[in-house]
Amino acid sequence: MIRLYFKQAWNLIRQERLFSSVYILGTGLSISMVMVLSIVFYIRLADIYPETNRSRILIAERSRVEERNRPGYVSTGYLSESIIRTCLGSLEGVEAIALELNDRSDFYVQPAGKETQLPVAAKFVNTDFWKVFPFRFTGGQPFTEADQLSRLPTVVIAQSLARRLFGDEDAVGQYISLNFRQYKVCGTVQDASFLTSRSYAQLWIPYTVSESYQQDTWGDTSAQGSYFASVLVAPDADIEKVKQAAEANVQRYSNTLPDYTFSMMGQPDYYWQSVLRTWDDNIDFGKLILQYALVFLILLLVPAVSLSGMTDSRMERRLAEMGVRRAFGAPVGALMKQILSENLFFTLLGGLLGLLFSYLLLFLTRDWVMQIGISFVEIVHEDAEVVIPASMLMNYTVFGIALAVCFVLNLLSALIPAWRASRRQIIYSLNAK
Amino acid sequence: MLKIICKQLLNRWGSNVWISMELLLVFCLVWYMTDYFFVLQYNRSIPLCRDVSHTWLVDVAQIPELSPAYRPAESDSATLPANFDRVLDRIRNCEGVEELAVMNRGDLPGAGSYYGWMLKSSPDSVSPSAGGQRICFDPRTDYFHVFRITTPDGKPVSVSDFDFSDPKAIVLSRSAQNSLFPGEHTAIDKGLYNGMDTEQSFVVKGVVGDVKRFDYQRPQKNFYVAERAGYSNIDRKSIVIRSSSSVSDARFRQLFSEKMKKELRIGNFYFKRIRSLESLEKETEALFGVTNNYRVRVALMLFFLLNIMLCVVGTFWYRIRQRREEIGLRMALGSTHASVRRLLYVEGLCLLAVVVVPAMLIEGQFVYLGMIDTLGKSSQDSQVYLPDRLLLRFILTNVITFVLLVAAILVAIWLPADKASRMAPAEALHDE
Numbered sequence: 001m002i003r004l005y006f007k008q009a010w011n012l013i014r015q016e017r018l019f020s021s022v023y024i025l026g027t028g029l030s031i032s033m034v035m036v037l038s039i040v041f042y043i044r045l046a047d048i049y050p051e052t053n054r055s056r057i058l059i060a061e062r063s064r065v066e067e068r069n070r071p072g073y074v075s076t077g078y079l080s081e082s083i084i085r086t087c088l089g090s091l092e093g094v095e096a097i098a099l100e101l102n103d104r105s106d107f108y109v110q111p112a113g114k115e116t117q118l119p120v121a122a123k124f125v126n127t128d129f130w131k132v133f134p135f136r137f138t139g140g141q142p143f144t145e146a147d148q149l150s151r152l153p154t155v156v157i158a159q160s161l162a163r164r165l166f167g168d169e170d171a172v173g174q175y176i177s178l179n180f181r182q183y184k185v186c187g188t189v190q191d192a193s194f195l196t197s198r199s200y201a202q203l204w205i206p207y208t209v210s211e212s213y214q215q216d217t218w219g220d221t222s223a224q225g226s227y228f229a230s231v232l233v234a235p236d237a238d239i240e241k242v243k244q245a246a247e248a249n250v251q252r253y254s255n256t257l258p259d260y261t262f263s264m265m266g267q268p269d270y271y272w273q274s275v276l277r278t279w280d281d282n283i284d285f286g287k288l289i290l291q292y293a294l295v296f297l298i299l300l301l302v303p304a305v306s307l308s309g310m311t312d313s314r315m316e317r318r319l320a321e322m323g324v325r326r327a328f329g330a331p332v333g334a335l336m337k338q339i340l341s342e343n344l345f346f347t348l349l350g351g352l353l354g355l356l357f358s359y360l361l362l363f364l365t366r367d368w369v370m371q372i373g374i375s376f377v378e379i380v381h382e383d384a385e386v387v388i389p390a391s392m393l394m395n396y397t398v399f400g401i402a403l404a405v406c407f408v409l410n411l412l413s414a415l416i417p418a419w420r421a422s423r424r425q426i427i428y429s430l431n432a433k
Numbered sequence: 434m435l436k437i438i439c440k441q442l443l444n445r446w447g448s449n450v451w452i453s454m455e456l457l458l459v460f461c462l463v464w465y466m467t468d469y470f471f472v473l474q475y476n477r478s479i480p481l482c483r484d485v486s487h488t489w490l491v492d493v494a495q496i497p498e499l500s501p502a503y504r505p506a507e508s509d510s511a512t513l514p515a516n517f518d519r520v521l522d523r524i525r526n527c528e529g530v531e532e533l534a535v536m537n538r539g540d541l542p543g544a545g546s547y548y549g550w551m552l553k554s555s556p557d558s559v560s561p562s563a564g565g566q567r568i569c570f571d572p573r574t575d576y577f578h579v580f581r582i583t584t585p586d587g588k589p590v591s592v593s594d595f596d597f598s599d600p601k602a603i604v605l606s607r608s609a610q611n612s613l614f615p616g617e618h619t620a621i622d623k624g625l626y627n628g629m630d631t632e633q634s635f636v637v638k639g640v641v642g643d644v645k646r647f648d649y650q651r652p653q654k655n656f657y658v659a660e661r662a663g664y665s666n667i668d669r670k671s672i673v674i675r676s677s678s679s680v681s682d683a684r685f686r687q688l689f690s691e692k693m694k695k696e697l698r699i700g701n702f703y704f705k706r707i708r709s710l711e712s713l714e715k716e717t718e719a720l721f722g723v724t725n726n727y728r729v730r731v732a733l734m735l736f737f738l739l740n741i742m743l744c745v746v747g748t749f750w751y752r753i754r755q756r757r758e759e760i761g762l763r764m765a766l767g768s769t770h771a772s773v774r775r776l777l778y779v780e781g782l783c784l785l786a787v788v789v790v791p792a793m794l795i796e797g798q799f800v801y802l803g804m805i806d807t808l809g810k811s812s813q814d815s816q817v818y819l820p821d822r823l824l825l826r827f828i829l830t831n832v833i834t835f836v837l838l839v840a841a842i843l844v845a846i847w848l849p850a851d852k853a854s855r856m857a858p859a860e861a862l863h864d865e
Contacts, residue, residue, distance in 0.1 A: 018750060019747060019750055019751065022743055022746050022747045022750070023747060025743060026740065026743040026744070026747070029736065029739060029740065029743070030740075033732075033736055106492070106705065108705065115694055115695075117705070117706075119706075153499075179494075179497060179500075180496045180497060180500040180502050180503075180703070181497055181499050181500045182500075182501065211497065298462065299736070301458070302455070302458055302459060302462065302736075302737060302740050303740050303743075305451060305454050305455045305458060305744075306451075306455045306740050306741070306743060306744030306747070308451050309448075309451030309452050309454075309455060309744055309747065309748050310744065310747035310748060310751070312448060312451055313448060313747065313748055313751035313752065314751065316448060316751070316755065317751065317754070317755065365728075368719070368724070368725055368728065371722075371725060372725060372729060374722065374725075
């Protein structure tokens with residue numbers, strides 16, 4: 001039966017080309033906007049190389065210290081290494097803690113024998129970083145615990161940078177000059193995308209090598225510093241319990257401070273929370289989700305009303321047909337099913353167009369679109385290129401979302417016109433020209 | 434004609450409900466976006482007593498101590514400042530460089546960092562106070578000239594216009610003067626105190642015009658103070674220059690970079706890069722999410738307008754097909770192509786007119802509930818700007834929204850109206 005309805009819809013398209021084009025275009029436009037947002041959130045939240053453990057990661061990066069005797073005298077910032085070890089290090093069910101030292105210097109590689117300097121993105125991390133973010137090593141290995149302890153200037157570099165600096169030669173074992181300091185390359189990895197910002201860099205260096213390492217803590221407590229932590233929870237552990245235990249540790253630590261209160265502003269966060277988090281002290285994730293839901297709703301509702309108007313107009317023209325079918329005994333449900341199925345055909349065509357258009361939009365706006373809603377945007381490095389791998393765009397999750405959006409939009413745009421058309425008096429419908 | 438159209442719209446109300454609902458929805462949403470753009474454009478149009486075009490940040494760094502190329506003797510307390518002066522001289526003498534200034538890195542125009550001060554006109558707790566940005570520069574270089582800072586009435590100023598030989602010297606922006614010395618004719622030679630540490634005092638040596646921290650914001654209060662670059666603070670200093678307007682920015686950047694790569698390798702100093710301050714400001718706007726907010730709103734506005742256009746095209750297309758007989762009859766009775774077209778245009782505009790009042794009522798609720806932000810508004814503002822006059826702003830933004838939707842509807846109706854007007858009366862009447 002559905003096949004017959006689809007066939008009828010195809011004939012309608014052929015008969016009313018302009019109207020059908022407008023309808024499909026409207027549907028495609030709506031679906032493309034929703035899909036752009038959906039893909040952005042998919043890329044920001046799903047388990048994607050090298051952040052394939054996102055669903056098992058807790059993020060801790062904020063600290064807030066307030067004087068007990070002078071409420072309002074507040075200091076906020078990142079965390080110290082010692083507070084991370086104290087509150088998160090001893091938790092049961094934690095597999096590894098990746099540390100990153102927030103060193104915001106500009107980094108330039110001085111290629112051998114050339115006068116030019118190459119701007120690069122570098123991260124100062126610990127050995128556990130490689131466990132939390134399982135990069136694929138194309139040569140060599142990560143720097144070792146011994147390298148880290150003895151502050152050896154070793155470096156893991158991205159394959160694209162290795163190729164740029166050393167051509168076809170093996171980069172492992174060679175030296176590179178970074179801000180005029182020599183680093184020995186111990187490994188090369190498959191590039192990470194700029195879109196996986198927690199792990200993205202072109203060079204990864206032991207955090208103990210950074211010049212900022214010595215001035216780790218600041219402020220009047222030893223809790224504030226320059227570190228972020230990504231905590232990998234064991235697969236068999238309950239992530240919620242680990243989070244609760246961490247929060248309890250933070251509270252216990254705060255209670256030990258006679259003159260200050262300390263908090264991580266509700267952290268550690270689940271990975272999805274860390275993506276939505278702003279600098280607001282009292283962030284309400286429920287409200288944030290509602291806001292995003294409202295945006296999705298508007299993106300669907302505005303075209304849905306417009307498409308409903310068009311569907312309703314189409315139904316006006318087909319009232320006589322509906323009247324004849326009802327006169328021969330077709331129930332209201334069958335007519336509604338017919339209208340919804342026919343409309344679904346239009347919506348699916350629009351959905352396909354919309355999905356393709358959303359890929360084009362994402363490609364054209366790739367430098368910034370992934371950072372929608374982020375309060376402190378990561379600027380694309382002047383020498384870096386934002387690459388969206390095809391695997392991030394074409395996968396079952398994305399196709400599933402597109403299909404679901406089509407169904408929702410179809411219901412929103414055709415349900416009321418279908419209901420109206422199928423419930424008209426038979427005599428009125430038959431009388432319609 | 435208007436009466437007939439209204440009658441027809443009422444008679445066909447069932448089929449007009451959707452298009453009216455869509456117009457209502459889109460009107461409110463487009464108004465919300467228009468309001469944001471209105472405030473943004475207003476802020477950008479506020480004149481500045483500063484000019485950052487053709488100004489550049491010259492990034493000069495020092496080789497780290499752990500590098501094999503590092504020479505300790507070049508960084509001792511006597512040699513380091515001397516090397517720094519040599520760096521400044523080389524830059525000054527580079528072709529195309531008009532003026533140079535040394536200033537604190539945290540005070541760069543358009544950069545993300547901000548060093549705030551709270552000053553008071555006397556040490557007691559009840560005296561007038563003002564919060565603003567402190568800008569610190571080396572008085573041997575001309576910060577005011579590099580950024581073409583002017584007096585409130587637009588006259589260019591130079592560092593030499595103020596007596597910075599006094600270690601307590603401070604220059605205020607006009608709004609800072611107005612807040613600190615309300616009702617007084619001049620603040621020159623008056624004393625000021627740091628609100629957080631009243632031991633630190635200043636003497637006002639001059640007043641210049643207000644500047645904005647970012648172009649999308651309103652003018653703010655500024656306090657200009659001097660500090661010489663020396664051994665202990667060179668790490669915190671930045672070099673800014675103004676290039677000649679006769680050389681294109683791209684050309685200047687290329688020539689400067691090529692030359693300075695070799696010439697600025699002095700002692701442990703080396704040349705990193707040169708960046709225009711305009712690009713630095715753009716980067717900071719992007720960093721703070723302003724650019725993305727703007728882009729998202731533009732995309733949404735286009736989306737809403739396209740939707741309303743598609744809705745109008747689709748609905749009117751069907752409407753015309755259903756009203757072939759009526760249109761045929763009109764033409765048979767002497768209506769011209771233009772009058773048929775006009776009939777449809779007026780019909781579309783009537784529908785828009787119907788939704789304006791309900792839309793404004795809904796928007797009014799948004800305003801009443803305080804859900805409309807005023808970009809750049811600060812509790813420190815000493816002046817009332819147009820976006821602060823809510824009623825006027827509400828009317829203006831609604832007028833703009835109306836005009837935008839009129840344009841969208843007219844464009845959308847054009848295709849079906851054109852088809853209707855080309856209809857042959859005999860063919861149309863044949864349907865009957």
